[in-house]
Amino acid sequence: MQRDHILREINELLANHNFETSHIYDRSCFDMVARKRLLLLLLKVLINIDGFTGQQAEEIKKVASTFLASPLVVGLKSKHEYLEEDVVYERHGIPVIAPETLRNMIVEEIYPEVFADRGGYFVQIDGEAIKEARERENLSLKDLANQAHVSRETIYKYEHGMVRASPETVINLESILNMKITLSVDILKIPETEPVNITDNDPKELVNLGFGVIPTNKTPFDALATRDPEKLKKNIAMITNMEKNRNQRVLKKMAINVKDLSGVTKTEAVFILENKKPINCIEGVPVVHTHEIGEMETCRDFLKIIKERKECS
Structure with a gap:
């Protein structure tokens, strides 16, 4: 395929x-x-x-x-x-x-519920559920261990979330306890990253307005900007054309891409251009010039001009 x-x-x-x-x-x-x-x-x-x-x-x-x-x-x-x-x-x-x-x-x-790791396949067990079911059935750790053909220490570790189990052991325990004890893999977890560090390569105009700038590679945009560089959660904008000399054809193609991504991710998209040509938007994506950013006092001024030029596109 x-x-x-x-x-x-x-x-x-x-x-x-x-x-x-x-x-x-x-x-x-x-x-x-x-x-x-x-x-x-x-x-x-x-x-x-x-x-x-x-x-x-x-x-x-x-x-x-x-x-x-x-x-x-x-x-x-x-x-x-x-x-x-x-x-x-x-x-x-x-x-x-x-x-x-x-x-x-x-x-x-x-x-x-099964994940592969070195050594085979494993399942994460709900330890509290095992303990509650075992006590409800008046089973000691040793009783349950004997029935499941594992050690007492292993049952103790299962109940306290200290180890994971093989699918075969889980099937055996679920049969003994007559209940589901597995947990789904946290497959949709959002990754954590290091806090944004301002570098000499960041646009100083945006940094002065309080934005954190995150350069990216092999993406349809050049960087991501956020008003909250510690938490990376608020007022995210996709920035294109960071100090890059691109022709109008390339800029239009990039605009189509970032506008598409902006719609799905519910974020803003903006071109930052160094030239002073009177361009307010490209294919519906707002354009802000570096000399304009230098005249702004707060990040709200930057977000306001993006909103105005997006509405006029």
């Missing part, structure tokens, strides 16, 4: 289940973005997940954390085998799943 075919299928799957989806960005660190209410997915699709590098992962984490999105890699196989359905793998701290697993999540709202 070709990667382009998988991407089209995923895009159709999400669109058919009330997700707002972006264009597909083949040369970006992510392939597409999709939103359904408060859930924002940042998706990367690969045939072989072993080709996913640590550098790609860090870039996706940075973008996902800023957008408050859940990064997810969808792949077909690793070097040695095809990915199994309803199992969560991991590459460089980002969850990886097979296309069928994504379909189960979207269509059936069934989330995987």
Whole structure:
């Protein structure tokens, strides 16, 4: 199966289940973005997940954390085998799943409980549920351990969340206790990143207004800006053309992309240009000139001019 075919299928799957989806960005660190209410997915699709590098992962984490999105890699196989359905793998701290697993999540709202790690497959157990059920059945740690064919210490560790279990052990315990004790994998977790550090390369005009600026690589934009560089949660804007000399044709193509992403991520998009030509927007994306930013007093002035020029586009 070709990667382009998988991407089209995923895009159709999400669109058919009330997700707002972006264009597909083949040369970006992510392939597409999709939103359904408060859930924002940042998706990367690969045939072989072993080709996913640590550098790609860090870039996706940075973008996902800023957008408050859940990064997810969808792949077909690793070097040695095809990915199994309803199992969560991991590459460089980002969850990886097979296309069928994504379909189960979207269509059936069934989330995987098994994750693959060195040494095999494992399940996270609800320790409190085990303890409550054991005490309700008047079983000691040793009683339950004997029935489950594990040690007393192992049951103790299960109840206190100290170790994970094999799927076979979980099936055995659930049969003994006559209840579900597994927890779903936290596959939609938003990654944490380091606080934004201002560098000499950041646009000083924006920094002086109180923005944190996060440069990005291999994205349809050049940087992300936020008014809250510690928490990365408020007033995010996608910035394009940071100190880069691009012709009008390239700028128009970039404008179409960032306008698309702005709509799905519910963020602002803006061009920052150094020239003084009277351009207020490009393909519906507001333009702010560096000399204008230098005359502003607060970040509200910057956000106000973006709003005005977006409404006039």
